[in-house]
Amino acid sequence: MQPISIQQLAKLMLLRKESGENPYLLFLGAGVSISSGVSNMSDLIDRFLIDFGLVSDDKLPEMDRDKRFQQFISEMENLSQSERYAWLKEGFKDLKPSLGFIALTKLIEDGYFDVIFTTAWDRLLNLSLNSSHVIKNKNNFRFYVRGVNQDDFIIREFRRPSTQRIKILKLHGEIDSGVIFVTPKETANFPNNIANLLKDFFKTRDLIMIGYSVSDMDVQRCIDQNENTLIYINPKPLNNQLLLSLASNYKYPKQIVGRDGEFDVFMNKLYEAIFNKKVKLESLGKGTTKMPQVFISYARQDADAARKINEDLKRRGVDTWFDEESLLPGQNWRTAIKKAIKDSRFFLALLSSNSVTKKGFVNKELREALELLDEFPESAIFIIPVRLNNCTPSHEKLLDLNWVDLFISWQDGIEKILRSIQTP
DSSP: OEEOOHHHHHHHHHHHHHHTOOOOEEEEOGGGGGGGTOOOHHHHHHHHHHHTTSSOTTTGGGSOHHHHHHHHHHHHTTSOHHHHHHHHGGGGTTOOOOHHHHHHHHHHHTTSOSEEEEOOOSOHHHHHHHHBSSOOOGGGEEEEEBTTBOHHHHHHHHHSOOOSOEEEEETTEEGGGTEEOOSTTTTSOOOHHHHHHHHHHHHHSOEEEESOOOOOHHHHTTOOOOSOEEEEEOSSOSOSHHHHHHHTTOSEEEEEOGGGGSHHHHHHHHHHHHHSSOOOGGGBOTTOOOEEEEEEEOOGGGHHHHHHHHHHHHHTTEEEEOHHHHOOTTOOHHHHHHHHHHHOSEEEEEEOTTTTTOOSHHHHHHHHHHHHHTTSOTTSOOEEEEESSSOOOSSGGGGGSOOEETTTOHHHHHHHHHHHHHOO
């Protein structure tokens, strides 16, 4: 697998558009939705097993992943679509598209993608496109859902000669439509006419595949040997047998991995490389809400972790106050920080062995936040203690607050912070 940079891909996309070539075919796996708050499959399985009393919270770590998966599938096979929906819908409520979806919406509107296949069950792309100010004509795009729309109708729509309409096909159903394909039996094979449609697109178009773990055999079986380019985008390198098998069907397999392989990072950088400007949350209308300001307090020794937290929260639409970005040249920094703490709705206290024993301004920030905490009702969230390592807060009031432990699971910790920020 040859590496390719986001800048190189952006250049290729610009050249294709200028020359009138077909855009890249875009394939979105369920992983693209994680940064918008959708649980990954492992977490979803764990929650299901606990909710249904199949394993206790304390016994779950003793159960290996394969056994958890088999138990989950066994139970799912005995649930109707409406029963599945009744349980799953809670995990898909009140979702808001991340900045990655906002960037993708603009790329779609400008003609950089015209056909999108996805295995995600959520409606995040629907929300992003429907809420966007940049999409001038909402009739220019249409979603099709396998299991909801008739297969023959889907075939006719995708076989039509090229038009201005952007087509998005949800291959594994959609949660809000009450049709979800989840078990290996249901994702083993597509109906022949749908499979042939996919084969034709995979064979004739260069493909960008993002957020996909290649665990569904139905998609694998639709990708035959071809002369095209595959650009596989994922934080983890393409190294398991299923992924290598998929890549071997392409003459020119390439990959973008690491941090640039994360959906939000990739889409934001691609947007910036093509349009030469940053993504703005205001690109979306009423369907999204800018979250209130979050002040990030940290010890200088923890600056790298603070920067990463700041980046992760901003990608999710959070309005952060972070000194390295928010302090202006010439400002009285002590006064500016004091005002920012008072004006912020949330105070993120990054705790580590560096900060809990440190005397200096970081403790002054925390003392000011603790004074403000007294002005909030007991049930309200203001200070969110975030532990970067296994330390014990020195302030007594912090011991009464629930902590977020990023050193155990960074992604889970970020999700918990976001849930606190989104709590009314």
